[in-house]
Amino acid sequence: MHNHLRTFMLLAGLTAIFVGVGYLIGGAAGMAIALALAVAMNFFSYWNSDKIVLRMYGAREVDPSSAEPLLRNYVSDVYELADRANLPRPKVYVMESQQPNAFATGRDPEHAAVAATVGLLRMLDRREIRGVMAHELAHVKNRDTLTMTITATIAGAISSLANFALFFGGNDRERPGGIIGTIALMVLAPMAAALVQMAISRGREYEADKHGAEISGDPQALASALQKIEAYAHGIVNVTAERNPATGQMFIINPLAGRGADNLFSTHPATGNRVAALMKMAGGAPRPNAPIVTGGRRGATAVPTTDGGRGPWNS
Numbered sequence: 661m662h663n664h665l666r667t668f669m670l671l672a673g674l675t676a677i678f679v680g681v682g683y684l685i686g687g688a689a690g691m692a693i694a695l696a697l698a699v700a701m702n703f704f705s706y707w708n709s710d711k712i713v714l715r716m717y718g719a720r721e722v723d724p725s726s727a728e729p730l731l732r733n734y735v736s737d738v739y740e741l742a743d744r745a746n747l748p749r750p751k752v753y754v755m756e757s758q759q760p761n762a763f764a765t766g767r768d769p770e771h772a773a774v775a776a777t778v779g780l781l782r783m784l785d786r787r788e789i790r791g792v793m794a795h796e797l798a799h800v801k802n803r804d805t806l807t808m809t810i811t812a813t814i815a816g817a818i819s820s821l822a823n824f825a826l827f828f829g830g831n832d833r834e835r836p837g838g839i840i841g842t843i844a845l846m847v848l849a850p851m852a853a854a855l856v857q858m859a860i861s862r863g864r865e866y867e868a869d870k871h872g873a874e875i876s877g878d879p880q881a882l883a884s885a886l887q888k889i890e891a892y893a894h895g896i897v898n899v900t901a902e903r904n905p906a907t908g909q910m911f912i913i914n915p916l917a918g919r920g921a922d923n924l925f926s927t928h929p930a931t932g933n934r935v936a937a938l939m940k941m942a943g944g945a946p947r948p949n950a951p952i953v954t955g956g957r958r959g960a961t962a963v964p965t966t967d968g969g970r971g972p973w974n975s
Contacts, residue, residue, distance in 0.1 A: 678817055717757070721753050755777045760780035783892060
């Protein structure tokens with residue numbers, strides 16, 4: 661309930677930014693045009709978001725009849741976890757990327773899809789893969805894809821409004837702060853909207869971690885998976901994600917981490933905080949880390965141990 665209330669308040673904050681900026685610099689005409697454009701784009705994305713992103717990442721659908729045992733197990737586990745969560749079985753996809761990562765998409769549980777990279781399937785053990793997919797199914801169950809579509813609509817409207825400000829803001833006397841104030845708001849308004857959008861995304865990741873651990877019954881497996889994915893994400897560039905950074909919020913770990921994104925503008929919570937919360941949920945006993953395979957050779961793990969510190973659900 662706390663997380664849902666927080667999400668609602670942040671959405672209200674986005675709406676307030678939109679209305680306030682529209683009143684200050686966009687005028688009624690500019691605000692109406694910007695909102696219409698943003699709603700039109702996001703309405704199309706809402707109905708077609710799964711197809712768009714899956715095609716963007718070259719994802720291919722897999723099923724239990726796949727010739728590869730790894731893929732058969734992957735699909736079987738997703739189906740079993742979906743049944744356990746009382747969800748319709750989603751379509752299951754695999755992406756040809758060596759960066760270990762995964763996401764969920766679709767406008768509702770009846771039209772959901774989950775996707776994992778070949779890197780994730782090869783680098784994690786089956787227990788960890790189940791933990792990751794339970795996290796993605798939690799996003800589906802919580803309808804987070806819908807929530808993020810709404811935030812994208814409002815944030816997009818704010819950005820469009822800022823871009824139209826100079827054209828629909830009237831003369832300098834009608835603009836608070838004059839032309840300098842208008843330019844400042846053109847820069848600051850989209851930034852403020854992005855920060856609120858990122859705060860919503862971070863909150864949904866914590867919630868999906870918690871509910872995903874409940875679905876799988878194994879918070880330690882998800883904690884271990886997050887550590888491994890984080891370790892690899894810094895060294896393997898996801899080219900498609902780099903070209904389409906707006907999709908970064910969909911993944912379980914920021915796919916842009918290879919470029920050292922500033923934490924202030926990260927759509928994901930710090931992995932250490934997520935792991936600490938999961939280990940607290942599991943009773944504080946860290947799961948021994950499996951060795952990580954690098955370049956086809958098995959070596960010492962690069963995953964740090966967990967101290968079982970305080971998490972956002974136990975403060």
